[in-house]
Amino acid sequence: MRLAASSVTVQYPGAAVPALDEVSFGVSGGELVAVVGPNGSGKTTLLRTLLGLTRPQSGVVRLDDRDIGTWTRRALAGVIGALPQREEPAFPLTVREVVLMGRWARLGPTAAITADDEAAIAGALARCDVTGFEDRGIETLSGGEWQRVRVARALAAMPRLLLLDEPTAALDIGHEMALFELLRQLVGDGLGVLVITHHLNLAARYADRLVLLDRGRVVADGPPNAVLRADLVAAVFEWPVAVVPWRDGTSQVLPLKRNEERRAP
Amino acid sequence: MVAGTAAIRGGLSPPRPSHPQGETGFFLGTSGTTRSPIALPILGIGALAAGVLAMLLGAIPLSPGAVFAALHDANAPDAAIVRELRLPRVLLAFGVGGALAVAGASLQALLRNPLAEPWLLGLSGGASLGAVLAVVIGLPLGWSVAACATVGALAAMALVYRISVVAGRRLDPRILLLAGVVVGAFTAAITSALLVIADPFTFHSATVWLFGGFGRSSWDMLWHFVAVAALPLALLWWLSRSLDLLALGDDSAATLGVDVEGTRRLIIVATSVLTAATVAAAGVIGFVGLVVPHALRSIVGPLHRSLLPAVFIAGGAFTVLADMVARTVLRPAELPVGVVTALIGVPVFAVLLRRSLR
Numbered sequence: 001m002r003l004a005a006s007s008v009t010v011q012y013p014g015a016a017v018p019a020l021d022e023v024s025f026g027v028s029g030g031e032l033v034a035v036v037g038p039n040g041s042g043k044t045t046l047l048r049t050l051l052g053l054t055r056p057q058s059g060v061v062r063l064d065d066r067d068i069g070t071w072t073r074r075a076l077a078g079v080i081g082a083l084p085q086r087e088e089p090a091f092p093l094t095v096r097e098v099v100l101m102g103r104w105a106r107l108g109p110t111a112a113i114t115a116d117d118e119a120a121i122a123g124a125l126a127r128c129d130v131t132g133f134e135d136r137g138i139e140t141l142s143g144g145e146w147q148r149v150r151v152a153r154a155l156a157a158m159p160r161l162l163l164l165d166e167p168t169a170a171l172d173i174g175h176e177m178a179l180f181e182l183l184r185q186l187v188g189d190g191l192g193v194l195v196i197t198h199h200l201n202l203a204a205r206y207a208d209r210l211v212l213l214d215r216g217r218v219v220a221d222g223p224p225n226a227v228l229r230a231d232l233v234a235a236v237f238e239w240p241v242a243v244v245p246w247r248d249g250t251s252q253v254l255p256l257k258r259n260e261e262r263r264a265p
Numbered sequence: 266m267v268a269g270t271a272a273i274r275g276g277l278s279p280p281r282p283s284h285p286q287g288e289t290g291f292f293l294g295t296s297g298t299t300r301s302p303i304a305l306p307i308l309g310i311g312a313l314a315a316g317v318l319a320m321l322l323g324a325i326p327l328s329p330g331a332v333f334a335a336l337h338d339a340n341a342p343d344a345a346i347v348r349e350l351r352l353p354r355v356l357l358a359f360g361v362g363g364a365l366a367v368a369g370a371s372l373q374a375l376l377r378n379p380l381a382e383p384w385l386l387g388l389s390g391g392a393s394l395g396a397v398l399a400v401v402i403g404l405p406l407g408w409s410v411a412a413c414a415t416v417g418a419l420a421a422m423a424l425v426y427r428i429s430v431v432a433g434r435r436l437d438p439r440i441l442l443l444a445g446v447v448v449g450a451f452t453a454a455i456t457s458a459l460l461v462i463a464d465p466f467t468f469h470s471a472t473v474w475l476f477g478g479f480g481r482s483s484w485d486m487l488w489h490f491v492a493v494a495a496l497p498l499a500l501l502w503w504l505s506r507s508l509d510l511l512a513l514g515d516d517s518a519a520t521l522g523v524d525v526e527g528t529r530r531l532i533i534v535a536t537s538v539l540t541a542a543t544v545a546a547a548g549v550i551g552f553v554g555l556v557v558p559h560a561l562r563s564i565v566g567p568l569h570r571s572l573l574p575a576v577f578i579a580g581g582a583f584t585v586l587a588d589m590v591a592r593t594v595l596r597p598a599e600l601p602v603g604v605v606t607a608l609i610g611v612p613v614f615a616v617l618l619r620r621s622l623r
Contacts, residue, residue, distance in 0.1 A: 053516060072524070073520075074522040074523075074524075076520075077522030078522075080520070082520035084520065086514065086516075087513055087514050088377075088514065089512060090377035090378065090513075091373075091379070091562060092562075092563075092567065093566075093567055094566070097567070097568055100568075101509055102521065104506040105521060109503050109504065109505075109506055109507070
């Protein structure tokens with residue numbers, strides 16, 4: 001299964017420049033793609049456009065060669081799991097109730113919950129390492145647990161692709177690593193994962209491909225070591241950086257202090 | 266707890282009973298969506314008890330034996346009171362209360378705001394203006410009143426929505442409530458003006474829509490109400506899983522399978538028609554839609570498959586009891602039932618408001 005944007009341009013009403021400018025790239029099953037870029041570079045707009053939530057002015061997003069706009073939301077929900085950046089449930093829910101909602105698209109308005117659904121929920125909880133949390137109120141969860149529960153809800157729908165918008169924002173390194181490990185594991189099981197993140201270094205170590213966005217344009221798309229060049233990263237983020245190799249062979253980005261600039265390695 | 270999750274709850278999370286692992290609800294064809302599987306049967310028994318009590322008490326208190334005899338035998342001494350006055354009145358109060366609670370619960374999910382309610386959002390005011398207008402310009406009672414009330418409710422909802430979206434860009438719950446109160450006050454002002462210029466007879470028959478009451482209940486009115494309310498009630502029940510998802514926010518709802526814009530329109534129309542049906546039958550009754558869903562969410566959980574039937578039964582029972590109080594405390598005079606529900610609802614609203622703004 002492949003989700004791909006081709007020459008997608010999105011311009012918000014009243015904006016002087018487009019939020020996305022002729023963006024083309026895709027994500028397929030079995031790969032982890034990380035989208036990185038400065039604030040306001042169009043990452044969230046890109047995710048929303050890929051999900052069919054924002055209509056491009058020109059260009060097209062295709063899921064398996066079909067325009068995303070021709071899919072019903074219900075059919076899409078069974079194929080693409082998504083974690084939008086912000087979610088504040090209006091009412092107190094339990095973890096079980098949250099994950100159960102991942103099945104609503106498959107069940108439709110009236111079908112009863114079956115053993116299949118229960119198995120899917122149990123499987124999703126287990127994969128995300130939140131088994132035993134079923135009866136906890138979500139207000140008692142830590143930020144990392146809440147994100148894993150949201151991933152479990154997405155997985156309960158048995159999607160082929162998973163799109164996440166900054167899932168590790170505000171998480172400490174333990175929770176952050178656990179989430180990237182989980183994503184890597186899911187990709188190993190054949191899922192295609194696209195994650196928006198500000199963590200260049202984790203993206204470099206976990207992702208198969210990096211897509212670097214700058215002012216609505218894809219300025220680089222390829223293996224992490226090819227994308228994370230010091231001159232390119234420095235130009236896009238408008239801050240001097242050094243790029244150093246880590247022992248696993250991945251490039252790691254080190255932002256420089258002002259007085260380090262001239263002595264950069 | 267990380268800061269991000271503190272915001273998740275918005276401060277409106279009463280302690281909930283947890284259920285043993287693997288326990289599932291069993292009613293209404295679904296399992297696993299109810300925290301307390303005995304809640305609905307208990308509510309049903311409670312509602313039945315409220316109904317029986319309401320049949321006994323009134324301007325003329327009756328014994329259980331007399332009521333039973335009257336229900337069985339059309340020639341029993343109290344048959345007229347029981348069959349033509351009390352029974353349709355209790356049933357209508359039950360239906361109206363249930364509909365108001367379902368409308369409230371649905372609006373709360375739609376607007377992601379536990380304070381949303383037909384009266385506070387100005388829907389009831391709009392419906393009441395429509396109903397009074399129909400009476401003042403001399404349309405025949407019955408369907409035309411319900412139709413005008415529906416138009417009024419829809420117009421009020423559209424206006425409230427419009428004001429709050431323009432003022433706040435995004436739908437800010439506080440602005441929405443303010444807009445609702447303002448539109449409610451506006452419709453009340455126009456309604457009052459209409460009543461002043463109306464002739465005394467019309468004035469008398471129209472005031473009931475301002476204050477709310479079941480004094481005019483009849484079998485005809487009950488059937489009219491059922492005919493109008495049945496479809497929106499069924500529709501909201503059918504949309505209960507969409508309501509669950511909409512309460513998470515638009516993007517989450519869309520990615521979990523909801524056509525957000527289309528579903529939102531359906532829910533707005535359904536709740537407006539439902540509110541209009543209650544106003545046409547019994548006038549403006551506030552706070553049922555606020556108090557009942559809030560109380561029930563902590564018992565049956567926030568999933569609407571179980572919540573909507575539960576709030577229907579509980580809202581019905583609550584309103585039957587409120588009406589019973591309204592017609593007995595000042596016997597033989599009657600208080601408007603909206604006065605009773607407000608006396609209970611306003612303190613609850615105040616507590617909820619403080620919590621949600623904290």
